Amino acid sequence: QVQLVESGGGVVPPGRSLRLSCAASGFTFSTYGMHWVRQAPGTGLEWVAIISNDGSNKYYGDSVKGRFTISRDNSKNTLFLQMNNLRPEDSAVYYCARDMPPTITLFCCDYWGQGTLVTVSS
Amino acid sequence: QSVLTQPPSVSGAPGQRVTISCTGSSSNIGSGYDIHWYQQLPGTAPKLLIYGNTNRPSGVPDRFSGSKSGTSASLAITGLQAEDEADYYCQSYDSSLSGSVFGGGTKLTVL
Numbered sequence: 001q002v003q004l005v006e007s008g009g010g011v012v013p014p015g016r017s018l019r020l021s022c023a024a025s026g027f028t029f030s031t032y033g034m035h036w037v038r039q040a041p042g043t044g045l046e047w048v049a050i051i052s053n054d055g056s057n058k059y060y061g062d063s064v065k066g067r068f069t070i071s072r073d074n075s076k077n078t079l080f081l082q083m084n085n086l087r088p089e090d091s092a093v094y095y096c097a098r099d100m101p102p103t104i105t106l107f108c109c110d111y112w113g114q115g116t117l118v119t120v121s122s
Numbered sequence: 123q124s125v126l127t128q129p130p131s132v133s134g135a136p137g138q139r140v141t142i143s144c145t146g147s148s149s150n151i152g153s154g155y156d157i158h159w160y161q162q163l164p165g166t167a168p169k170l171l172i173y174g175n176t177n178r179p180s181g182v183p184d185r186f187s188g189s190k191s192g193t194s195a196s197l198a199i200t201g202l203q204a205e206d207e208a209d210y211y212c213q214s215y216d217s218s219l220s221g222s223v224f225g226g227g228t229k230l231t232v233l
Contacts, residue, residue: 035222037168044124044227045160045168045211059221095167105174107215107222108158112167 002026002111009116022079022096030074033099038092126225133231144212152193155215162209
């Protein structure tokens with residue numbers, strides 16, 4: 001069965017960096033695009049970024065562009081999110097999610113991890 | 123302010139039918155991009171409910187259905203059950219943002 005397990009969250013002061021990981025299993029990781037989606041406490045979902053199956057294409061939400069970098073290691077079935085210059089408004093639960101094949105539809109998250117909490121505070 | 127607009131809340135009694143709207147614009151739903159719907163039960167990760175406007179993943183009851191017209195989409199839930207009480211989100215692609223967007227979410231209360 002598809003499993004996505006995020007890690008790397010924690011408390012970090014403003015301006016610092018953090019790297020999130022998402023370990024994937026139960027499917028052929030290298031054939032699927034992957035998303036990061038976040039949810040600030042008590043608020044709705046916000047799309048963060050997507051990376052294509054081979055890592056050649058990456059797109060970002062406006063609020064993280066230039067500060068966050070999505071990447072992947074297909075040899076280790078792992079997705080990453082490097083977050084630099086963190087701000088208090090970046091505090092959220094960060095979910096990784098698998099992208100449905102583009103032959104079926106675009107930008108659809110068919111499986112989600114349980115999330116990892118990032119708190120940006122001094 | 124979300125690019126896709128949903129009502130903050132809807133409610134219905136057990137057995138009733140409710141609908142949740144998702145209104146976009148010419149750069150997302152109106153351009154023909156697919157709408158997807160997610161259900162988020164309290165304290166859990168979102169779960170895909172409807173993809174590609176009208177399709178249900180395996181395991182999702184046929185009480186849930188989706189539709190799309192023009193710059194709007196709707197999620198309908200028939201035969202409302204207590205376990206349907208959750209937050210519901212729509213999602214699409216937006217060409218002016220070159221990325222995905224979510225609606226603000228709708229809290230469904232089963233009376």
